[in-house]
Amino acid sequence: MFSKINSFSTRGIDGYRITVEVDVSNGLPSFVMVGYLAEEVREAQERVRTALRNAGFCLPPKRITVNLSPAGVRKEGTGCDLAIAAGILRCLWEQGEKAKIRKTDETCPEMDGMEDEENNSAPDWDQWAFIGELGLDGSIKPLTGVLSMVYEARRCGMKRVFLSEENVQEGRAVDGIEIVGVRDVKALTACLQHPEQIHGQWFTPDLFQAGQEEFDVDFDEIVGLPLVRQATEAAAAGRHNILYIGPAGTGKTMAARRIPTILPPLTLEESIEVSKIYSICGLLKPDTPLVLQRPFRSPHHSTTAQAMAGGGRNPKPGEISLASYGTLFLDELTEFQPKILDLLRQPMEEGSITVSRLNQTVVFPAKTMIAAAMNPCKCGFFPDLGKCRCTPTQIRRYLNRVSGPFLDRIDIGVEVPRQDLGMMAAEKSIDEGSFPQTEQRNSSAVMRARVMEARARQEKRFADESISYNSQMTRRQIEEYCRLSGEDAVFLEKVERQQGISARGHGKILKVARTLADLDGQAEIGRTQLAEAIGFRSFEKKYWGSL
Incomplete structure (x- = not known):
């Protein structure tokens, strides 16, 4: 039978x-x-x-x-x-x-x-x-x-x-x-x-209850650092890769770990795709059949290439896939092996990673936002030569652990400076005296509302396109949606020539400027947004170009 x-x-x-x-x-x-x-x-x-x-x-x-x-x-x-x-x-x-x-x-x-x-x-x-x-x-x-x-x-x-x-x-x-x-x-x-x-x-x-996230951290816990909050908000709104640079203890990790609190809730389609990845890896909780919060993965710098990219005889997703539709946080960036950072270059551009083995070739999603944090040198004070005790050779060796092609794929770079404790206390008292605790201007809830408004503008803009975020725009789409006035175009060209910005960097500046305009509710990119985007791109020249 x-x-x-x-x-x-x-x-x-x-x-x-x-x-x-x-x-x-x-x-x-x-x-x-x-x-x-x-x-x-x-x-x-x-x-x-x-x-x-x-x-x-x-x-x-x-x-x-x-x-x-x-x-x-x-x-x-x-x-x-x-x-x-x-x-x-x-x-x-x-x-x-x-x-x-x-x-x-x-x-x-x-x-x-x-x-x-x-x-x-x-x-x-x-x-x-x-x-x-x-x-x-x-x-x-x-x-x-x-x-x-x-x-x-x-x-x-x-x-x-x-x-x-x-x-x-x-x-x-x-x-x-x-x-x-x-x-x-x-x-x-x-x-x-x-x-x-x-x-x-x-x-x-009831299996899918989007928007019910509860977080034990909030951006209102970060006092000062307005530029860091602005950069993080822009990165979340356009799903831009972001790099925090500054001495130890200034709040780099603190800011990065609060990114999930300002990201929009997962849609059902996104939740199912993320849940499939976690199901394959056996990471779904028995009583929670769907992943309801955007992932936040923070692998240790000793992680292997296979753990990061995925693989094995029967290939399984790696950290970059587990962070899809969420954030992959690389703390102490310069401590990662250079080959680990370089294998992320293709996924950062394409949103997927291909793993080939003898028996099969599989494609894992890598639709993630990269957030990284690093010190500018071993002692952490460069380029303040009055405090930095590292030699030029030591600084060059330290910074060169991060390759130029990887940096070229970072959309936003922001310095996180040391703050005066007295000024921090004064600013905190002003904020708490001017705004109710539940409506603080720097709270995650307020920032999230702005991010969701910017995402809604992008969704409307790309309704007939195959993309969803400003960071995904191609050259054709940049030309269509990131038009500049004649004066602004000349201004940008002059700055790029002075700083030696690559063609990819040019596109990154325009994408970030488009996101900043969305956050400001403006239909066109203005000089203010363009200047801010250029400022977020100047980190490469300041640190790596000065050696």
Whole structure:
């Protein structure tokens, strides 16, 4: 007897369909699996055979052949175990072997009516999918990447997916498909014998509660540093990469860690894509099937290239992908290995990263905003030569750990200076005396409102384009949306010639100026926004050009 069962696996962050073909026929008793299988997939024959036996099923002496199609794609993981078991049971059932595979415990309520075929409706095998790993005791174990697999199952027209009970919450995050949790093979058999009694779970709006973020930090905790707040707000509004430069203890990390508090809430589409990445990596919380807050990833400077970019024999996303639609914060930038920073150059431009391995090539999303912080030298006081004790050679060696091409991809650079404690106390008292605590002019709530207004202007501007943010504009779009007056164009050309700004840097200045104009509610870029954008670009000349 021959049967086909639907199952799904993952490649990259996306799911793909696997057709489990099972043939049970007379012949020398055996269990053979084919279809370009990894070792853990091939071992399914022992897991399935033992699980069925320990669940109380006595398999007849038959020749069992299992093919996982498409045969040209390497199968990895253990997610097809449940489908293989379902295929074998279906073959034996339709072959009239029910009595031979019946559970030895005749009092088991799940097995009652197994032989009463007239009272049962037939399973809809073509629109059902089975995803799960079998334990040797017949239990069904949870998997990673279930969200991607269920999402692909819905796209392929599946109406119902059987999963481990632990994966139900994650599976029901996909709208339009029924999720059925089964704890073991015995429960699965009951479902197959009584399809009319199956009551699965569905997506409900309460699973996605965007805008309910709660943060334990706020920008109103940062006293002074108006230029830092302005630069951070512009970076968040246009999704620009930003670099904080200054001595230790001045507030660089403090500002960067508050970026999530001023970013707009995730949309449902963004939440699903981020959740797929976290599902593949096994980072989703059991009680939270969707990521509801924009990610903020801060890898240590000792991280490896594979951890940053993703990879492995079966490639998994790295830190830059885990930060998609959020922020990747690189603290102590100069302590990262130069090769780590250089591998980020392509993702920073293209919004994706390609990982190639012997068996497959996958593309992971990298739609993230890069925020970095660094000291200007070992002692932290350069270019204040009155305080800096580093030699020119030491400074050059320190700064040259960050390559020019990487710096060229930074949109905004801002200095974070040391502040006088007396002035900080005076400014704090003025702010608290002039504004209610909940409406402070420097609070994250106020800044977030401005960022969302700027994002709304960008959404309207790019409604007919394939981009969403000012930082993504191409040369054609820059020419269309970043027009300058004749005097401003001459002014910009003069500054770029004096500072030696590259063509890419020219585009960065115009993109940032466009975002500053959006924050100011202006339809056209003015001299003020252009001058501010140039100021945010002058860090490269000041530090790296002075050596």
